Amino acid sequence: MQNEQDQILSEVTSGEYKFGFYTDIEQDSIGKGLNEDVIRTISEKKNEPEFMLEFRLKAYRHWLTMEMPRWAHLNIPEIDYQDKIYYSAPRQKAKLKSLDEVDPELLETFEKLGIPLQEQKQLAGVAVDAVMDSVSVKTTFKETLAEMGIIFCSFSEAVREYPDLVKQYMGSVVPYTDNYFAALNSAVFSDGSFCYIPKGVRCPMELSTYFRINAANTGQFERTLIVAEDNSYVSYLEGCTAPMRDENQLHAAIVEIVAMENAEVKYATVQNWYPGDKNGKGGIYNFVTKRGICKGDNSKISWTQVETGSAITWKYPSCILKGDNTTGEFYSVAVTNNHQQADTGTKMIHIGKNSRSIIVSKGISAGLSNNSYRGLVKVLRGAENARNFSQCDSLLLGDKCGAHTFPYIEADNQSAIIEHEATTSKIGEDQIFYCNQRGISTEDAIGLIVNGYAKEVLSKLPMEFAVEAQKLLQISLEGSVG
Amino acid sequence: MLIIKDLKASIEGEEILKGINLEVKAGEVHAIMGPNGSGKSTLASVLAGRDLYRIDSGEVKYNGEDLLEKSPEERAKDGLFLGFQYPIEIPGVSMVNFMKTAINEMRRHRGEEPLSASEFLKKMREKKELVEIDSSLTNRSVNEGFSGGEKKKNEIFQMAMLEPKLAILDETDSGLDIDALKVVAKGVNNLKSSENAIIVITHYQRLLDYIVPDFVHILYRGRIVRTGGKELALLLEEKGYEWVRKEEPAGNE
Numbered sequence A: 001m002q003n004e005q006d007q008i009l010s011e012v013t014s015g016e017y018k019f020g021f022y023t024d025i026e027q028d029s030i031g032k033g034l035n036e037d038v039i040r041t042i043s044e045k046k047n048e049p050e051f052m053l054e055f056r057l058k059a060y061r062h063w064l065t066m067e068m069p070r071w072a073h074l075n076i077p078e079i080d081y082q083d084k085i086y087y088s089a090p091r092q093k094a095k096l097k098s099l100d101e102v103d104p105e106l107l108e109t110f111e112k113l114g115i116p117l118q119e120q121k122q123l124a125g126v127a128v129d130a131v132m133d134s135v136s137v138k139t140t141f142k143e144t145l146a147e148m149g150i151i152f153c154s155f156s157e158a159v160r161e162y163p164d165l166v167k168q169y170m171g172s173v174v175p176y177t178d179n180y181f182a183a184l185n186s187a188v189f190s191d192g193s194f195c196y197i198p199k200g201v202r203c204p205m206e207l208s209t210y211f212r213i214n215a216a217n218t219g220q221f222e223r224t225l226i227v228a229e230d231n232s233y234v235s236y237l238e239g240c241t242a243p244m245r246d247e248n249q250l251h252a253a254i255v256e257i258v259a260m261e262n263a264e265v266k267y268a269t270v271q272n273w274y275p276g277d278k279n280g281k282g283g284i285y286n287f288v289t290k291r292g293i294c295k296g297d298n299s300k301i302s303w304t305q306v307e308t309g310s311a312i313t314w315k316y317p318s319c320i321l322k323g324d325n326t327t328g329e330f331y332s333v334a335v336t337n338n339h340q341q342a343d344t345g346t347k348m349i350h351i352g353k354n355s356r357s358i359i360v361s362k363g364i365s366a367g368l369s370n371n372s373y374r375g376l377v378k379v380l381r382g383a384e385n386a387r388n389f390s391q392c393d394s395l396l397l398g399d400k401c402g403a404h405t406f407p408y409i410e411a412d413n414q415s416a417i418i419e420h421e422a423t424t425s426k427i428g429e430d431q432i433f434y435c436n437q438r439g440i441s442t443e444d445a446i447g448l449i450v451n452g453y454a455k456e457v458l459s460k461l462p463m464e465f466a467v468e469a470q471k472l473l474q475i476s477l478e479g480s481v482g
Numbered sequence B: 001m002l003i004i005k006d007l008k009a010s011i012e013g014e015e016i017l018k019g020i021n022l023e024v025k026a027g028e029v030h031a032i033m034g035p036n037g038s039g040k041s042t043l044a045s046v047l048a049g050r051d052l053y054r055i056d057s058g059e060v061k062y063n064g065e066d067l068l069e070k071s072p073e074e075r076a077k078d079g080l081f082l083g084f085q086y087p088i089e090i091p092g093v094s095m096v097n098f099m100k101t102a103i104n105e106m107r108r109h110r111g112e113e114p115l116s117a118s119e120f121l122k123k124m125r126e127k128k129e130l131v132e133i134d135s136s137l138t139n140r141s142v143n144e145g146f147s148g149g150e151k152k153k154n155e156i157f158q159m160a161m162l163e164p165k166l167a168i169l170d171e172t173d174s175g176l177d178i179d180a181l182k183v184v185a186k187g188v189n190n191l192k193s194s195e196n197a198i199i200v201i202t203h204y205q206r207l208l209d210y211i212v213p214d215f216v217h218i219l220y221r222g223r224i225v226r227t228g229g230k231e232l233a234l235l236l237e238e239k240g241y242e243w244v245r246k247e248e249p250a251g252n253e
């Protein structure tokens, strides 16, 4: 029985990575290496105001004093930061007036990824900011949103057009001193999305950023900043893919969210960076700092993530529940297959009274992969009646993979109620056989079981993406029967 | 419909089925009885294609085709249904989703269009009534937290939904109260037609009061040692397996 399981397990993963193509496009990039001159060049190329350059240089100098964190349950090979390119942009005309001026190759790239940039072809109700390598290629529905006072544009544009907003909020949730990768990002970040929802406005469509790494040897460092003023609402979705390459590529991003009184921000990620091949060659190193602050009373921030890609994932979308009656949510499905490694989870920092948080983490490990949940629930002294509920489940396919749970709890207020539940289960050969006996193929059976297991999280995704995410889960696990 | 010839199968080097011969024709109901551990479930599993078991020799023809070379799902799609002795729980997968996937796979196999949502729900409703299964069960995840008897009823419900050609029911009557037993019988008798065949594996002759078999076989230590009509079950009830043991010819060990 063991032998047969091993045999099935070792069968080649048939789920080919669908987004592994590479676009041959003229690039404007600078040489390899990282130093102050490189940072000055990036800032110059982006025509940045002085305050940005200063921010970058401070971050860089701080980064030099730091060391790469080693506490995660990850085996991270040595990264040579001098061997990377820190700026690469698809070359295009200086100013784009209309879509006609966007390089057709670029448009085609995003078409292939299922992200048409022509507005008439758009998914109804989704505005997209497309970021390739280091720069934002095109933001759709900008004008429509602008009529409501909503700003949705590339980060670079925000730096130029809305410097005061950027100055006020950038680094206010994730300071450059926060951690090694945050410092690196703050020094060299190239672009990303910026979103501002004014008071009392409910954003009428999904906002979405699609990140694509294309160029070789290039790190991608994007930043997203979302500010939701009093009584506003926005739902945001982020998607990511990359070409298949033999070498590992570095991705270190920052997302900051600020929610004022009564504001609600939903942030969903479908992360599908190239995971490497079945032997563990290539793949993206994904080191991401995502954090939101529920600054005003009664505000709410909700993180939903479906993590299927990357060779290494190091990511803990967190909430600082500063206002009273605030709510933080974290819903996560993380799939690892073959040689992938993921150490992901969240931090819920309860500061305000009656603050609430919920954590639902569903890890799925297959192949030789390692999948860890790491979470902190911290209740500060003033957080009367704070509540947390955490549910951390692990599902194993086969017995060569690992699942780990590291929940940390620090409560400084007696009235806090913190509940933690954890389960570990296996997709049994008997479950698969039961499905087979009802005419359902093994691949479909795994799809059914995995989607059933992850249902609670998938149901939090915007409709349009839930279906895609379901398929993605199944594809990521193809060939990995346990 | 089903012809088993000298089927031998083993697990971890131990021979469990030691030469089974059995022929089941369309329209027939067969009962297989036998003491614990005699190989009844093994036979059922081997027929359904569970790959835990090694087929050492013999052949099985199902509707003229070699059954043993097909995958479990192909066998299912060809109309072979196994009611599990121990039905499996699949947390998070709703009965509705499970049944819909199964039925549409089978329809696709037959070159039919998938059922529309309303057709499917109508069918669910019909079959639920037939086997008197509560909606509170079919609205839940597959077998999750079901009681022993509920799981068995759910097997019959699935059988009714899938309308198999050959149903093998492995101790579906064990652990059922008398009302549930009647429901199982009703489900089986409803399926029964000149085109279908049913094999019931049971320890109790009382089931055979409701499902009247054409043949009763006694499986003993991996072999069918007796075949008869319904009266064989009565004889067994009266005399116990001790009787078979004594009667078994020497040299069969």
Ligand SMILES: Nc1ncnc2c1ncn2[C@@H]1O[C@H](COP(=O)(O)OP(=O)(O)OP(=O)(O)O)[C@@H](O)[C@H]1O
Residues within 6 Å of the ligand: B011, B012, B016, B034, B035, B036, B037, B038, B039, B040, B041, B042, B043, B052, B085
């Ligand atoms: N997975 C297994 N590993 C080892 N031995 C097994 C396995 N499955 C079955 N066997 C053995 O095969 C023999 C036949 O088992 P089987 O389940 O077919 O009996 P059965 O006739 O269905 O019994 P019961 O009436 O108790 O259900 C038993 O001795 C059992 O221990």
Ligand SMILES: [Mg+2]
Residues within 6 Å of the ligand: B040, B041, B042, B085, B170, B171
């Ligand atoms: Mg049995």
